[in-house]
Amino acid sequence: MIDQFRKIIVSLLKEKTDLIEDEIDKCIEIPPDSKMGDYAFPCFSLSKTLKKPPNKIASELAEQISPVNPINEIKAIGPYLNFFLDKKIFSEVVLKKISNETDLYGSDAIGTDKTVVIDYSSPNIAKHLAVHHLRSALIGNALYNIYKELGYKCVGINHLGDWGTQFGQLIVAYRKWGEKNLEKYTITDLNKLYVKFHQEAEKDIHLEDEAREWFKKLENGDGEAIALWKRFKDISLLEFQRVYKMLGIQFDAFVGESFYNTMVDDTVLRIQKKGLSCISEQALIIDLERYNMPPCLLRKKDDTTLYATRDIAAAEYRSAEYHFDKMIYVVGSEQKLHFNQVFKVLELMGYDWANNCVHVDFGLMKFKEGRMSTRKGMVVLLEDLLIEAVERIKKIIEEKNPSLKDKEIVANDVGIGAVIFADLSTKRNKDVIFDWDTVLNFEGETGPYVQYTHARLCSILRKYGKAVTSNIDFALLKEDDAINLIKVLWQYPFVLLKSAQFYEPSLISNYLIDVCAKVNKFYNSHRVLSEDDDLTKARILMVNAARQIIKNGLKILGMHAPTEM
RNA sequence: GCGCCAGUAGCUCAGCUGGAUAGAGCAUCGGAUUUCUAAUCCGGCGGCCGAGGGUUCGAAUCCUUCCUGGCGCGCCA
Known part of the structure; x- marks a missing residue:
C-alpha cells in the first residue's frame, strides 16, 4: 500500500526539483511535532547541487509550490519544507478507509502468489x-x-x-x-x-x-x-x-x-558427488574456511x-x-x-x-x-506460567469488575495475552531476563492495557447502541487529540509492512501502545457521547476506527480482543 | 584467540535504512472520577545515548579503536 498523501507531496516536489520520485520519497519524513506539519522535506541534500543554503531553498520552494487539495499549506521552517494537510479531508480519507475495510484494513497484496x-x-x-x-x-x-x-x-x-x-x-x-x-x-x-x-x-x-x-x-x-x-x-x-x-x-x-x-x-551423496565434502578426523565435513566459517559436519x-x-x-x-x-x-x-x-x-x-x-x-x-536448563531443572514450565497469568487476572477481575460475564474466557484472553504481549514487545534480538513480576505486570505498556483500551471503546459503542455511520461532518474532529489519533491510525498498514521487512513483531506491539496512548488521551479529555448528535456521530466513527485497528493488531500478535473486561 | 549480538533516565525499553528540543513504561512525588470501565489520564523528578577518534551542513543512528556483558566457534540440537 502506498501513502496517497505522501505521493501527492512527492509529485509536487518532483515538478520543482531535479530529483527522481524515489529519492524524494526517501527524504520525506514525519515531523516530530504535528505543529510543524504533517510531512516534511529536508532541503539539506539540495543545497550542494543548488549551491544555496538549505533555509533559502526551503523558503523558495515554499513560494514556488502552491498547495493543492488535500494540502492546504506549505511552509518553510528553517531548512525544512513542511506540508500541512487539510485535516478534514485527511480524517475523511482515513476513517472511511478503515470503516470500509474493517478487518481487512492493513492487508496488502504484495504477497500474492508468493x-x-x-x-x-x-x-x-x-x-x-x-x-x-x-x-x-x-x-x-x-x-x-x-x-x-x-x-x-x-x-x-x-x-x-x-x-x-x-x-x-x-x-x-x-x-x-x-x-x-x-x-x-x-x-x-x-x-x-x-x-x-x-x-x-x-x-x-x-x-x-x-x-x-x-x-x-x-x-x-x-x-x-x-x-x-x-x-x-x-x-x-x-x-x-x-x-x-x-x-x-x-x-x-x-x-x-x-x-x-x-x-x-x-543428500549427503549429492554433496559428495559435487566434491564439496571431505574426510577430516574420521568425520565427513564440508570445509568452509574460504568463507570464514568453521567446517560443517555431515557425518560423525x-x-x-x-x-x-x-x-x-x-x-x-x-x-x-x-x-x-x-x-x-x-x-x-x-x-x-x-x-x-x-x-x-x-x-x-x-x-x-x-x-x-x-x-x-x-x-x-x-x-x-x-x-535456563532442562537438564538442571532450571526451568519454568510454560503451562505453569500461563495458568498463573490467568489466575492473577481472575483475581483482578474480581476486584475491578466482579459483575463481568464470561469471566473465565476473559481471564484466559487477558492472562495469555499478557504473556504474549510481554514477550513480543521488545525487539527480538535482545536477551531477556525472565521475571514473574515483569511478565505478569498488567499496568503500563502491557497486553492488558491494550485490551482494556479496546474494551472501553467497545463499551462506548455499546452504550451508543446505534449503527456507526461515516456520513459525518469531518470538520468536527478538530482537536489535536483527535487528529493525532487519526494520524497514528493511518500508519497501521505501513507498520505492518515494516514489521514484515524486518521480521519484527515488536513494531506492532509498540505501535499498539502508541494507538492506545492516543486513544486514552482523547478519552480522558473529551466526551464521545454527548447531547450534540453530529459531534457524537463523528467521534463514534473515530472511536470505532481505533477499536478496529487495535483488534486487527492484536489478532496479528496472536491475541484476543475481549469486548468487555 | 576469532566471529555474531547488545550497551540510551535508578530499572525495563523505544528511537538506529543520518535530520528539527533524545521519548515511553515501571519506580518515586503530586494531581484528576456526580458524566462513555481509574487495568486510565495529567504534572514533577530523572540523560556526557558505554569511552575515544573519524565521516558529514548535521551522529544515539554510519566507519574505526577500545571497554563491559551475552552467545557461538568439529563429532549436541
Whole structure:
C-alpha cells in the first residue's frame, strides 16, 4: 500500500526539483511535532547541487509550490519544507478507509502468489515446553500472521527435535532405570529420565557411548529403538498440543527431523558427488574456511548424521514441496553460525533459493541467576506460567469488575495475552531476563492495557447502541487529540509492512501502545457521547476506527480482543 | 584467540535504512472520577545515548579503536 498523501507531496516536489520520485520519497519524513506539519522535506541534500543554503531553498520552494487539495499549506521552517494537510479531508480519507475495510484494513497484496515457509517453535520432544520456548513460537506465529495479512501463502512448520543422539540417551535411561509401563508415561517421566541420564553420565563415561550406539540403532531402523522412540514422541506431542492450544498457536505441519531420515543419505551423496565434502578426523565435513566459517559436519565418525545434515535435507525437501519464495527459521541467535553454515552449503550445492533463506534470530531468555536448563531443572514450565497469568487476572477481575460475564474466557484472553504481549514487545534480538513480576505486570505498556483500551471503546459503542455511520461532518474532529489519533491510525498498514521487512513483531506491539496512548488521551479529555448528535456521530466513527485497528493488531500478535473486561 | 549480538533516565525499553528540543513504561512525588470501565489520564523528578577518534551542513543512528556483558566457534540440537 502506498501513502496517497505522501505521493501527492512527492509529485509536487518532483515538478520543482531535479530529483527522481524515489529519492524524494526517501527524504520525506514525519515531523516530530504535528505543529510543524504533517510531512516534511529536508532541503539539506539540495543545497550542494543548488549551491544555496538549505533555509533559502526551503523558503523558495515554499513560494514556488502552491498547495493543492488535500494540502492546504506549505511552509518553510528553517531548512525544512513542511506540508500541512487539510485535516478534514485527511480524517475523511482515513476513517472511511478503515470503516470500509474493517478487518481487512492493513492487508496488502504484495504477497500474492508468493509462499513463505516459516519454521518456528520446533522444540525437542521428551522435554516440557518451558518459558524459553515461548519466543520462537510467538515470534513465528506473529510473522505467520503478518505475512498472511500481506497476501503471502504461509506454511507454518513445527520442525520437532525428534531425532538425534539425545534419543539414544533416553532409550538407554529408560532401559536402565525406567518404569516399564510406558503407556502411563508423561513428559515429566521422560524428563526425569533425561535428567537422570546426565547425572549418571557424569560418573560413567561409557553411558554416552551406549547412547550413541542406540541412536545408531534408531537410524538403522532397529525395532525396539523405533518403538520406544515413537512412544516418546506421542507422549510429547500430546502435551505440546495442549500448550499450543492455550497459546492459540497453530501449525500447518508437525514434521520433525526424523522425517528427513530417509533423505539424508541421498543428500549427503549429492554433496559428495559435487566434491564439496571431505574426510577430516574420521568425520565427513564440508570445509568452509574460504568463507570464514568453521567446517560443517555431515557425518560423525560412527556414520550417523547431525543436525546440520538433516537441516540441509529438510531445506531441499521444503523447496521441492512448497516452492517457497522465502523460508524463515525462527531460532535463537545461538544458532546463527549453524544457519550461516547451512545456507552456505545450500548455496554451494547450487541452489539459487539459498539466498531466500533467512535466520530470524532472537536473544536468549534466562534467569537473573543464569541460563535456563532442562537438564538442571532450571526451568519454568510454560503451562505453569500461563495458568498463573490467568489466575492473577481472575483475581483482578474480581476486584475491578466482579459483575463481568464470561469471566473465565476473559481471564484466559487477558492472562495469555499478557504473556504474549510481554514477550513480543521488545525487539527480538535482545536477551531477556525472565521475571514473574515483569511478565505478569498488567499496568503500563502491557497486553492488558491494550485490551482494556479496546474494551472501553467497545463499551462506548455499546452504550451508543446505534449503527456507526461515516456520513459525518469531518470538520468536527478538530482537536489535536483527535487528529493525532487519526494520524497514528493511518500508519497501521505501513507498520505492518515494516514489521514484515524486518521480521519484527515488536513494531506492532509498540505501535499498539502508541494507538492506545492516543486513544486514552482523547478519552480522558473529551466526551464521545454527548447531547450534540453530529459531534457524537463523528467521534463514534473515530472511536470505532481505533477499536478496529487495535483488534486487527492484536489478532496479528496472536491475541484476543475481549469486548468487555 | 576469532566471529555474531547488545550497551540510551535508578530499572525495563523505544528511537538506529543520518535530520528539527533524545521519548515511553515501571519506580518515586503530586494531581484528576456526580458524566462513555481509574487495568486510565495529567504534572514533577530523572540523560556526557558505554569511552575515544573519524565521516558529514548535521551522529544515539554510519566507519574505526577500545571497554563491559551475552552467545557461538568439529563429532549436541
